[in-house]
Amino acid sequence: MEDEILQVQNLTVNYRLEDSIVKGIENVSFGIKKSSITAIIGESGSGKTTLLSAILGFLPQNARISGKIIFNNEKIMENGKYSKKFRTNRWRLISYIPQNAMSVLSPLRKIRSHFIDTAMAYNIPKEVALNSAKEILPQIGLDEKILNYYPFELSGGMKQRVVIALAIFLRPLLTVADEPTSALDVITQKKILDLLKKINNELNITFLVSTHDISVASYVADEIIVLYNGHIVERGSKEAIINHPLHPYTLYLLSSVISLSSKNKLIEIREKFMVKHNINKNRGCPFYSRCPFATTICSEEFPPNMRINDHEVLCNKPFEVEKSVYT
Ligand SMILES: Nc1ncnc2c1ncn2[C@@H]1O[C@H](COP(=O)(O)OP(=O)(O)OP(=O)(O)O)[C@@H](O)[C@H]1O
Numbered sequence: 001m002e003d004e005i006l007q008v009q010n011l012t013v014n015y016r017l018e019d020s021i022v023k024g025i026e027n028v029s030f031g032i033k034k035s036s037i038t039a040i041i042g043e044s045g046s047g048k049t050t051l052l053s054a055i056l057g058f059l060p061q062n063a064r065i066s067g068k069i070i071f072n073n074e075k076i077m078e079n080g081k082y083s084k085k086f087r088t089n090r091w092r093l094i095s096y097i098p099q100n101a102m103s104v105l106s107p108l109r110k111i112r113s114h115f116i117d118t119a120m121a122y123n124i125p126k127e128v129a130l131n132s133a134k135e136i137l138p139q140i141g142l143d144e145k146i147l148n149y150y151p152f153e154l155s156g157g158m159k160q161r162v163v164i165a166l167a168i169f170l171r172p173l174l175t176v177a178d179e180p181t182s183a184l185d186v187i188t189q190k191k192i193l194d195l196l197k198k199i200n201n202e203l204n205i206t207f208l209v210s211t212h213d214i215s216v217a218s219y220v221a222d223e224i225i226v227l228y229n230g231h232i233v234e235r236g237s238k239e240a241i242i243n244h245p246l247h248p249y250t251l252y253l254l255s256s257v258i259s260l261s262s263k264n265k266l267i268e269i270r271e272k273f274m275v276k277h278n279i280n281k282n283r284g285c286p287f288y289s290r291c292p293f294a295t296t297i298c299s300e301e302f303p304p305n306m307r308i309n310d311h312e313v314l315c316n317k318p319f320e321v322e323k324s325v326y327t
């Protein structure tokens, strides 16, 4: 679609170990709209980092990748091969705020060297790098004098801002942020999320942000993708996912954060998630073992990807789930 800056098509990533293969993500397809903020929400091990690394072409050696990625109307990856044009321009097209970002700053190098090194890796002269850094720092709440500081002279929140500045100072079209706030206290977390919204708004940079916290997704995102065990189980606008979730896993995530004082039907649903079915390893729905709505068909058949209003939901019985939750 024309208004989409990124299209991921049938992306599968497996990791090869000495005597086994581990699933990273399986047959994942989605698009993200230009100038939007999309959040990927999923628990530990659901495949968030795998998905983001595949988009960036930063997967480890033992990863096997298939599928296609289209960025800004050009194919940048097909069956594990990334185009040369993408590899040589990567940071100006898609930049990265890695998980545990603050630890990527080398303790032995001043902040200015981090900007120069990043730019020189893409053949951008030192002066251009420093000028861009000086322009961006005040916009994200940092004085340009921190260029002469070492990382240990900065607070956690300031270091996180520096890593964000490093991701955006070459003005990429898309920035991918892997759990950008999970190492921060709640107040700093909010400030960093507000900063991402400001950058998105003022510099028109599209963001793809992963989180394990549905309240972070709800605060920052326009669109939400719910990942479970390597599969996209639901996606849609923030309003659709937060106000009218359809997939049982999304219902579970939301029921876990609803406060006890709220008289929401989700509170009743929370109790239902105590069930555990035996897993049928080779068949059936990926959420079968934890789904209180599951029936025999769910243990036997992999669910279809259904479109319901403005949701996409991977479920064998979404209408039944909807009926039992919302009526
Ligand atoms: N280099 C690797 N080699 C083998 N398996 C891996 C490798 N990296 C990830 N995995 C496996 O792939 C699956 C998805 O992992 P991934 O790190 O993408 O999840 P995640 O959602 O980012 O988790 P977290 O929230 O803990 O960061 C997990 O089962 C994980 O153990």
Ligand SMILES: [Mg+2]
Binding pocket: 048, 049, 050, 099, 178
């Ligand atoms: Mg991760």
